[in-house]
Structure formats: C-alpha cells, structure tokens
Amino acid sequence: MRLHVGCAMWTHRSWPQPRTPQERLRHYASWCDAVEGNTTFYATPARDTVASWAAQTDPSFRFVLKLPKVVTHERRLTDVTDPLRAFLDAIEPLGPRAHALWIQLPGSFSPADVPTLGRFLGQLPHSHRYAVEVRHQAFFTEPRAIRLLEETLTAASAEWIPFDTTAFFTTPPTSDAERDAWTKKPRLPLRSVALTDRPIVRYLGRDDSARTVQGWRRWVEITADWLREGRSPTVFVHTPDNADAPQLARRFHDEVRARVPGLDALPEPIPVEPLTLF
Template sequence: MRLHVGCAQWTHQAWPQPSRSKLEWYASWCNAVESNTTFYATPSRSAVANWAEQTPSDFRFVVKLPQLITHERRLSGVEVELRAFLSAIEPLAERNHAVWIQLPASFSPTDLGTLAAFLHYAPRGYRYAVEVRHPAFFDDAVAAGQLERVLGRVQAEWIPFDTGTLFGRRPTSYAERDAWMKKPRVVRRTRALTAFPIVRYIGRDSVAETIEGWTYLVDLVVNWLGEGRSPTIFLHTPDNVEALNLARRFYADVRAVLPDLAPLPEPVELDPPTLF
C-alpha cells in the first residue's frame, strides 16, 4: 500500500520559514507536491535536478504542463515544446509521479479529438493525468464516457478537483470569496481509471468543516488501497494556511483505518535562531 499526500505548493508565507531549503523542509511534512510553477514556464534542468536532490527517492511531484501547451496552443502543434518540457523534468526520474495536463474550462467535449491525438503522440515512459473543467464532462454521461475512453487508450488518469465542501455554503471571508470566483463548481467524481488515482480536494477556512467534508474521501482512499491502487491526494484550503497540517491529518485519518500503512516522515525541526 502506498498513499501520497501533499499541498499545492512547498512554500507559503504563513508557514514556518526554515533557513535550509524550503523544499527539503516541506518534504519532511508531506510526500508529494503539486508542481504549479511549471505552468508558467518550463524550468531549467539544473533547477529540476536541485528539486530532486532536496527530496527523498519516494517523494512524488505531479508536474503541470506549461500554459503555452495547454491554454495558448490548446495541445495543437506543441511537439517541440512538449519534448523540451519532458527533457527539463528528466532529472526527477522516479520522483515524477505524473505529467499533469490541466485544460481550460473552454476545452469541451468537441475538443476530445485534439486531446486524443496529443495523448497518442505524447512520448511513452511518462504517466499522464488530465484535469478538465468544462461542465459537460461532469453533467453529461456520454461526454464523460467519451473522455474516459480517450484516457483509457493510453492509461491516463482523470484528476477531479473536488470543490463540494468549498461550495457547501456561502463564503465567509475574502479567501473563500476569491476561491468561489476561481474554482470550478462541478459534480464530485469518485471513479479511478488507473492504479494511480489523483484527487485535488479544497475545503474552507474552517479546519473542522474541511475535515468533515473529506470523510467520503478517506473511505474512498481506503477502498482504493484495498484494491491495490496507489492514490495521491492534494489538500487545499482557500488560503492554504493550514494545508500542511491538513495533509498530515488526512493521512492520519486513513492510517487510523489501515494501521499497516507506513507513517509519514517526522517533520524536521526548524533551525534554532542565531545571534549573528
């Protein structure tokens, strides 16, 4: 059994600020991270190699494709850019859990041919996971089935972004209002297509509400692990201030049901303050 948990980032202004590498410190709290920075630009190989050096071999990155590929070119005519990106992330080796293809909300069922062609010609040897946001994929069983068939041909996963808890009641803070404006309001999805399901879950400012909302997800992960799958769960809140603690709490909730699940590493202590 293998469960990975993590956050949307490995550093946050509200989190403790270690003098050592922030990524190294984060990797003592969680065993996975969403690599959102790659959405804005392809990183250098040296930067990626540095990420690998700062994390243990069982740590996992889910690396997002650059917006040039997914949003600007919409997966068309991007062979050169895709290969350049995959070359850049090679130093991650086994730490590269999946290449994350987050598509814009305007990418609809009529665009599935483009996605199918992209996945067909994408270099093998990588695991691909797709996040769609167009409502039709969640409201129309035919469209959902078509997407599942496209993904199934190349053993790619469908990444759901579970916003049910966030939209459970009206926002009560600026961060929640901002999340209401930006996050997709779609039907909850609980079906895994591969042995490596990935779920992005966002709660609320309230820790208690966030924990209450993931009860179904704990049960789902327990079932997936029992089926021999290796899920990865990313915990978000509107401001992500408590995301680190929540990721560990989620793991603990699963482990309370499955005590044979290996524990997360113990967080390293912050360096003591110096006089100079």
C-alpha cells in the same frame, strides 16, 4: 500499497521554514511526500533548478507537474512539439519523482475536443504517466461525454484528476481568501472514479480546519477502498489560504491509516530552528 499526500506548493509565508530558500523543499518533503507542480504551468523551469529539486527529495517523493499553458491553453494540444520537448528535457533530472504529468485543460475544452486530446496522448512518450483535469460541465453531467473521455483516457492509460470543490461551495465565503477562491475555483459536480492504479485527487476545503476535515470524510473512505484494491493514490489538500495545508494533509493520511492498518505512517517532520537575533 502507499498513500501520498501533499499541498499545492512547498513554501508558504505562514509555514515554519528553514532560513535558506534552498532548504525549503527538503523541509516540506519531511511533512508531505507529494506536491503539485503548479509553477511549471507558467514557465518551464531551468534543468539545473529541477536537478536541485531532485537533490532535496527522496526518489519516492511525488511531483505532479502541470504542463505549460502554451501547450494546454494557448495551443490547445496542437503543434506543441517544441515546447513539449523543452519541458520534458527540463524535468528529466527528477527521474521517478515525476509521478505524473498533469494536463489541466481550460473550461472551454469540450467533448468536441476529445479527439484532439486522444491524438495528443497517443503521441506522448511512454516514459511518463499522464493525468488529465477537465473543467467543462458536460464531462460531469452528460453520460456520453463522460464515457467518451473515460474511453480516451483509458486507451492511453491516463488518469482523470477530479478537483473536488463541493465542500467549499456549500456555504458563502467568510474570509478574504475564501472570497477570492469563490470567484476563481471551478464549481463542478463530484467525481470519484479511478481509471488507473494511481488515482490523483485535488480537494479544496475551507479556511476553518474543522470544516475542511468534515468535507473530506467521503475521500477518506474512498481512499481507503482504493488502497484495499491495491491502488496507490495521491491526495492534495487545499484550503483558500493554505495556512494549515501541510498539517491537514498529514491528518488526512492519519485518518486513512486508521482505516487501513497496513499503511505506513509518514515520517516525522524535520524541526525548524527558531530565528535568533544574532
């Protein structure tokens, strides 16, 4: 039984950071024990770069790595043998740290495309876990579409990743970061059903930490229930500016732990030495 928590990135201009970029992931991994691999959506990293990620993290650290956009958005899961092979080879040094490969699909990927997803999942190697994020409204509002996707994912032992933006869209934005997110983030109904023993949740709060905490209350209870059921969830905490995301992720872990006393605490973060003039 373990709860992993993390953020959308491992470095941010507002976070305390070591002097050298090579140490930033190691420092982040002392705050949180999971991270979203969003950068892999834009380009497959060099294998040596991935090896450096592995060297900075414990084998229990979780990377949830997004498949490249050429696979999911440009070719829409069809004729993707070469870019997929290149991606799988690049991330091999992570070993068990590659917790799940994240298949984020565009909003235009509809129930009519689910057979394509099923064929794609059926061709993937069993050496990895897979998790799918969809953004077409029908998957959240139409029972037949929901059932079709759930059956397809279950057949492949794949998880469905919800991106909960409901708390964010409760009231209008109040900052530049919130206004930017207001135009870019998906507005989808809440989904909180786990299909596997390792559910993954993405939660978007507000720049006001108190409102972020207020909005995640239901996820604290859901996550605690999953842990009692023997599942090992991973929860990623986002805010529009992400300035306090690591602290918030740790707070979420603490709130769940207060309800599940057998859950181990996160380790103490590595202190960052203050910058000096000389």
